[in-house]
Amino acid sequence: MSIDVMLEQLTMGFGQTCLIFFMTLLLSLPLGMVVYFGRVSKIKLFSWGVKIYISIMRGTPLMLQLLVWYFAPYYLWGMNIGGYKLTAILLGCSLNYAAYFAEIYRSGIEAIPQGQYEAAAILEYSRQQTFFRIVLPQMTKNVLPSVTNEVITLVKDTSLVYSLSYVEMFAVAKQIAAAQTTIVPFFIAGAFYYVFNYVVAGVMEIFEKKMDYYR
Amino acid sequence: MSLLEMKHIKKEFGGLPVIRDISFSVEQGEILAIIGPSGSGKSTLLRCATLLENIEGGEILYMGKKAAWMENRKPMFPKKQQRKEIQSCFGLVFQNFNLFPHFSVMKNITDAPIRVQKRDKKAVYAEAKVLLEKMGLADKADAYPYQLSGGQQQRVSIARALALKPKMLFFDEPTSALDPEITGEILKVIKDLAAEHMTMVIVTHEMKFARNVADRIIFMEKGRIVVQGTPEDVFSSENQRIQEFVGKLSLE
Numbered sequence: 001m002s003i004d005v006m007l008e009q010l011t012m013g014f015g016q017t018c019l020i021f022f023m024t025l026l027l028s029l030p031l032g033m034v035v036y037f038g039r040v041s042k043i044k045l046f047s048w049g050v051k052i053y054i055s056i057m058r059g060t061p062l063m064l065q066l067l068v069w070y071f072a073p074y075y076l077w078g079m080n081i082g083g084y085k086l087t088a089i090l091l092g093c094s095l096n097y098a099a100y101f102a103e104i105y106r107s108g109i110e111a112i113p114q115g116q117y118e119a120a121a122i123l124e125y126s127r128q129q130t131f132f133r134i135v136l137p138q139m140t141k142n143v144l145p146s147v148t149n150e151v152i153t154l155v156k157d158t159s160l161v162y163s164l165s166y167v168e169m170f171a172v173a174k175q176i177a178a179a180q181t182t183i184v185p186f187f188i189a190g191a192f193y194y195v196f197n198y199v200v201a202g203v204m205e206i207f208e209k210k211m212d213y214y215r
Numbered sequence: 216m217s218l219l220e221m222k223h224i225k226k227e228f229g230g231l232p233v234i235r236d237i238s239f240s241v242e243q244g245e246i247l248a249i250i251g252p253s254g255s256g257k258s259t260l261l262r263c264a265t266l267l268e269n270i271e272g273g274e275i276l277y278m279g280k281k282a283a284w285m286e287n288r289k290p291m292f293p294k295k296q297q298r299k300e301i302q303s304c305f306g307l308v309f310q311n312f313n314l315f316p317h318f319s320v321m322k323n324i325t326d327a328p329i330r331v332q333k334r335d336k337k338a339v340y341a342e343a344k345v346l347l348e349k350m351g352l353a354d355k356a357d358a359y360p361y362q363l364s365g366g367q368q369q370r371v372s373i374a375r376a377l378a379l380k381p382k383m384l385f386f387d388e389p390t391s392a393l394d395p396e397i398t399g400e401i402l403k404v405i406k407d408l409a410a411e412h413m414t415m416v417i418v419t420h421e422m423k424f425a426r427n428v429a430d431r432i433i434f435m436e437k438g439r440i441v442v443q444g445t446p447e448d449v450f451s452s453e454n455q456r457i458q459e460f461v462g463k464l465s466l467e
Binding site for chain 2: 121126137214
């Protein structure tokens with residue numbers, strides 16, 4: 001197999017990698033906020049439930065979670081899981097990452113001094129205004145470095161879906177390597193991941209610079 | 216009618232009484248200074264008055280309207296509309312300024328009038344400019360808080376409080392976080408406000424300042440009012456504790 005063909009197949013796989021990456025980010029970033037609100041809810045039942053959820057998401061391997069999301073409907077209820085693979089992947093990845101993001105948001109919000117809330121209260125900002133105008137912008141700045149870390153990890157974690165035999169770049173590389181008995185596709189895939197993450201880190205740095213206008 | 220009435224206010228922290236049955240009132244145009252040693256409860260009293268802390272006894276009235284009271288040992292507050300009305304009566308200047316770091320000086324001052332009071336943007340900006348000039352910060356409108364000195368930040372926070380046009384202003388040790396040579400510029404701003412008959416309640420360690428600017432002084436210790444009266448009354452008081460306190464400070 002020529003390098004050209006390999007590249008072509010890997011690029012197609014990379015499209016799937018990107019799909020999982022962007023969809024997971026799109027779902028888990030806002031979902032993390034929802035999880036955060038559950039985590040700090042005054043309703044004990046809620047905050048405890050969310051605490052347990054976060055603990056499980058962080059305490060077990062993502063690969064295992066993906067297998068459970070995918071196979072559980074079949075094993076438990078005999079459901080046909082034929083066309084359900086991508087849904088299971090996005091569900092598994094998003095819920096897992098949302099747990100991490102929720103904790104990152106929490107640390108970012110807890111770092112905001114109490115005085116900010118008091119000033120907002122004295123100036124008669126409503127709860128919503130306080131959150132959107134005072135808390136959220138400051139939280140965003142606080143969490144950017146940690147979010148960058150998570151996002152870079154997510155790029156690499158997309159490769160875990162090969163355990164569900166989902167055809168993305170890593171699975172393609174593995175297939176070609178086995179069929180052609182060559183190490184080359186692994187190097188190419190590695191280069192893809194590396195360049196992708198290089199771009200991600202660059203983009204996040206731009207965001208961080210944009211938030212540098214205040215301290 | 217008094218602008219503010221505090222009646223038999225009580226407050227504890229973890230079973231430890233911090234404010235034990237304190238009553239006082241503030242009249243329109245009056246300047247009240249609250250002095251006393253650290254831990255005497257004066258800041259807590261101010262935080263109760265500004266509704267940042269829940270009281271555990273007594274009641275608070277603004278312009279004769281109940282702002283906080285007790286029912287079955289639970290703190291009660293008026294309904295939303297009236298609470299808003301009461302809240303807009305007063306402003307508070309914090310010890311640590313508590314400016315919004317992500318807003319420019321101008322936005323710190325104008326955001327609440329525009330977003331909360333829904334006032335006309337142009338008018339608010341024009342007023343803010345006047346306020347900044349008054350504070351000697353006309354050239355700092357576009358600066359961010361971190362670019363300002365402590366004294367400048369505190370002046371911005373005073374402008375921010377004034378922009379909402381409150382009937383009275385509370386100051387919680389406004390110079391305690393500042394270098395001694397900068398305290399003067401803040402005290403001057405407060406003096407200027409006094410000349411305009413702004414109603415003010417000032418918690419402070421600046422004895423000389425309290426004596427010069429206040430109409431009335433409350434001396435607090437251990438959660439109680441020890442003496443209150445005109446500066447002359449308080450500073451010439453025979454009370455030994457006050458003599459000690461004032462004496463110690465004037466030695467510094």
